[in-house]
Amino acid sequence: MIPGTFDYHRPASVEDAVALLARLGEDANILAGGHSLIPLMKTRLASPEHLVDLSGIGNLKGISVKGDEVVIGAMTTQFELISSEDLGRHIPIIAETSRLIADPQIRYKGTFGGNVANGDPGNDMPALMMCLGGIYSVTGPDGSREIAARDFYQGAYFTALEHGEILTAVRIPIPSPDHGYAYEKLKRKVGDYATAAAAVVITMAGGKCTSASIGLTNVSETPLWASDAAALLVGTSLDKASVDAAVAAAEAITQPASDMRGPAEYRTKMAGVMVRRALERAQSRAKG
Amino acid sequence: MAKSHIELTINGKKVEALVEPRTLLIHFLREHQNLTGAHIGCDTGHCGACTVEMDDMSVKSCMTFAVQANGANITTIEGMANPDGTLSALQEGFRMMHGLQCGFCTPGMILRAHRLLKENPAPTEDEIRHGIAGNLCRCTGYVNIVKAIQYAAAKINGTPFQEAAE
Secondary structure, three states: OOOOOOEEEOOOOHHHHHHHHHHHHHHEEEEOOOOOHHHHHHOOOOOOOEEEEHHHOHHHOOEEEEOOEEEEEOOOEHHHHHHOHHHHHHOOHHHHHHOOOOOHHHHHHOEHHHHHHOOOOOOOHHHHHHHHOOEEEEEEOOEEEEEEHHHHEEEOOEEOOOOOOEEEEEEEEOOOOOOEEEEEEEOOOOOOOOOEEEEEEEEEEOOEEEEEEEEEEOOOOOOEEOHHHHHOOOOOOOOHHHHHHHHHHHHHOOOOOOEOOEOHHHHHHHHHHHHHHHHHHHHHHOOO | OOOEEEEEEEOOEEEEEEEOOOOEHHHHHHHHOOOOOOOOOOOOOOOOOOEEEEOOEEEEHHHOEHHHHOOOEEEOHHHOOOOOOOOOHHHHHHHHOOOOOOOOOHHHHHHHHHHHHHHOOOOOHHHHHHHOOOOOOOOOOOHHHHHHHHHHHHHHHOOOOOOOOO
16 A cells, blocks of 8 residues: 655754645645554555644654653653653653553654544543643644643544644643552554453542542544543542442443444443553552 | 655665555555565454564554654564574474464464563463454464464573473
8 A cells, every 4th residue: 555645854953844734725634653653644544745844843842840840741651651661650650551551662763742643532541641640732824822631632533732733842731749540441452442441540539539530542533532431530548339429420421432342332331441440459559 | 646655664675665655564565565474354343364573672663654664763574583594492392383284374473472571571372362463374373373472472582391281
């Protein structure tokens, strides 16, 4: 399978990339790792006339701790997320999630920014960023702005990112050092998108849950932030009745498609199972 | 559509070429460079038969444009033998442990295992299986591929290779 023809551009700065996208208009696509876009181009489901490759822009890559936040450059690869000592120390759920994305080869090329900005409901990072309260920094012809992950996703492949804007980095607040976390993903095989998946971050004190956040992957047209479910857990000891109620609240907001990963009812139930398992594992990791 | 000028190193040799931007790295290697060791299996990024080494990464060359490899250092199976022409530890492992039957997946398996052992010189069986999760083999059932990689790890590390009991 051979993609259609296109012109290739490799700007050296975000400003140049934004100017190129403004000049080339809707016929231009951004190329990051390419592992979502290139398969679409090979099957001709996408036929951009121009590709603007962001790999030549050095300052889009990297992970840094700034105060009480971690900042991840958009072109940082999944492999780099897994290998990062800073992330492992402060927000280990990011590496845990990255290990469940695709396969080793794809994780060397696949980027964090591509995963969060593409708007594919099957991608794992968006629900995690909603869970963690990530903030996306984007730059376009009118300058830079920030969009909360929780406000970013509007539909399948439809996000708050305007054409011509580039996601440059994501700021993530560092959870309390004693937090518990887990990303649970049900998939048919290595490399598959989730049948259902759940990201959970909690804190505990004296046997009571003091905060909880839950994100759900691939059980709606967008990733979901299950805020009502999480609120039901705060103040409880994560006893069975409370967890049952939270699982039911999480299941209630899902609207999965029936597809080759199973009928909608099954995927809703699996979302509940993933929430339950993630809560158990997060609780076992939480200190306090 | 303008062609792009690329310069890269393939198996230690400097290569310059003019390529159409849409040329995939696998087609560039196989059709422009006559390096037909890397295979086109599924052509969709699932099977890993097209895996090559690119700047200390294992990449699927059917999902990478040649222009993205501009300036890169690439190794294919044609560059995997020892400088004196004898088999490298991984190649020897696949031969001794019967790590292949039809052989179609083997170049990708060996290139992937090469990077895996660079990053983790003494992997457990579980780490090997996860490490080659992006490479499909339809003949062997993977048992002998895992053994081949364990054989190579032992040889590289100078430790005895003990075949696991069935």
